[in-house]
Amino acid sequence: MIDLDLSPRYEAFRDECRTWLLDNKPDRALESMDTPGGFEQHREWERVLFDGGWSVPAWPAVYGGRDCDLMEWLIYEEEYWSSGVPGRVSANGVSLLAPTIFNFGTTEQRDHFLPRMAAGTDIWAQGWSEPDAGSDLAAIKTRAIRDGDQFVINGQKTWCSRGAWADWIFCIVRTDADAERHRGLTYLLVPADAPGLERRPIGRLDGEPGFAEIFFDDCRVSVDNALGEEGQGWAVAMAAAGSERGLNLRSPGRFMAAAERLRVLATELQSSGDRIDCRLRDEVTDAWIRSEAYRWQTYFTASRLMEGDELGSEASLMKVFWSEMDLELHATAMRLLGDRGELAPDAPDSVDRGAWLDGYVFALSGPIYAGTNEIQRNIIAERVLGLPRR
Amino acid sequence: MRFSFSAEQDMFRDTVRDLLADRCSPGAIRASWDEDGRVAGLWAALGEVGLTAVLAPESVGGLAMKEIDLVRPIEEVGYAGVPEPLAEHAGVAVPALAEGGSPGLAEAAAAGEITCSIGLGAGGRYVLAAEIADLLVMERSGELYAVPSGVITLTPQPSVDQSRRLCEVDFDVADATPLVGADPGVASDRAVLFAAAQCLGVARRLLDATVEYVGTRHQFGKPVGSYQAVKHQLSDVRIATEFAAPLVYRAAWSIAAESTTTLDRRRDVSMAKAVASDAVDRACRVALQCHGAIGYTIEYDLQLWLKRGWALSSAWGDARFHRDRVSESLGI
């Protein structure tokens, strides 16, 4: 059935979200979450969200959520991003690790990790990439060799977002030294304060130390920290890869809010006398149309998921679409700003404290992380269209 | 909020798809070029399954359904490359006749006993299949008229697509019946919507045909579809159709929804046509490129959809026209 109007129940839910977010919005903008100070400020915001019951609305209430259905969650996300509250420092844990814990975690693991994640007590970082294993994730070399009831980890992870300050790191490691590629891997949860674990921040393109290298030197963790079965790490990780690429990581609300900000920027520039040529006007409108396309495609997909379908390789369609939409949108903003585009936040003439430039630099990473868009296009061609692998 | 088609809607779409696959093959389309442009027996068969009656009220023997019920069957019309004015007839003329107080004509049109086409203001300068139509729904000075074929003067304007027989149409309003109560704005939005739906169908057909071809054509000892340069182009077409379709369905919903204002409706329809035109343009480019020279022949059937794609991409307003309308509605 098709009914694209919101029922009174959903409308009431939207009002409730909006009211709470506006009432609890911090008075001042927080520092970048990719700095040590900003990281902690964002952790406090996670706590505010949690205390209000809004940190993980789609989770079951026993773990700190409010049992929202998928539609409610999408509405929540729309309100979240349009209200202008801070971003989510817990996003990697909530969108990528949590679905894996729900799927593969033991009761003890769920009861321990999920409420702490919901409250921002534990902020998680993703430790998958290595210097020699980027797109080819199955090439990872970091080893975790079993010694009694412990794993002994040696090796190195890199590009770990906010890994320098995170409390825990979810890793994929090689537990069977003789196995190759996708076999012999294990999904392992590693506390950042484990002895033998060292980390070094790396400055990202925006200048903030948001990346970290993680070095393991005889680092020991309990075998109870394996998520899913030993040796099954690839399957465990891939089961949630769709969440990373698809709607869990990047719901439409974020882009709808950005497209609306772009529209407002264009109209403000126009009314202050800037001439916006028809080409640029087209670009602004196109950004807006694309955000609507992403929105309705998501509602279409969500309706299917609510009927019990699963999101498979189609998540790759979404990943390419949102990342390229976001990049185009911010590139359009830079073109609108013209010679003010390059100005740093503290420059007297900078517009919106440099937010568009920040957004542009971050959007540039979208086609790289969560599986590069070249890899996604391979997946679409081979698994969605059925083209020959070789 | 729920955005998934019902089992009945799926079934209706499948019925139309199967019927077209059976009765409207590329061979049948080519054969129609040597005749009056019609596929023998097809119109009656489509009338029998109810396609012409979807948007007519029960009072004239219609199915009293909505645009959202017709949008995917019309997508199939694009997919099959149907050379008949189905979208114009079923999607625009039938509801206009019914809304315009012409129950007799509406009944005949809904039953598929007569064939109608349309000529509206913006984007409707050349009338499709006017030579074979029994009745035209035409716009003059902001009003709609039912114009019988006997009173019109035609100037053929041949199209690149041999299935699209276009004419300029002249008539005297004194010879026509005003369709009082039929809104030309809604008629135009329907024309745009169903053109967008056909664009989507054509894009999907081009994609399917090309995926099949590159999977079997070998060069350098392997299928050309195994090369990334080919794969990525086809992935992009898939992405374009994936994100165009929901906007087209959304627009179909908006036309009939009470909750949408005239402005919303128009904007939704324009967003749909803008993305559907872009999608079919891309599909045309990529399909031809990935076929190589065989796609560049008139003997190979790809040309049927390439030319339909070129035509429909700009029919009823191209992507730029509709993006411009969206810009206006956004205040930029």
Ligand SMILES: Cc1cc2nc3c(=O)[nH]c(=O)nc-3n(C[C@H](O)[C@H](O)[C@H](O)COP(=O)(O)OP(=O)(O)OC[C@H]3O[C@@H](n4cnc5c(N)ncnc54)[C@H](O)[C@@H]3O)c2cc1C
């Ligand atoms: C902002 C940001 C945050 C990140 N956060 C994290 C994190 O928290 N945790 C984590 O583990 N990782 C993280 N990453 C790393 C990310 O997962 C990798 O960058 C990504 O997997 C690509 O690997 P690579 O950078 O080594 O590039 P490479 O794999 O070396 O690729 C280089 C280029 O070659 C192309 N290429 C590679 N293989 C193919 C192929 N088969 N076909 C076609 N083209 C190919 C790629 O598309 C790319 O264009 C982050 C990256 C960025 C940019």
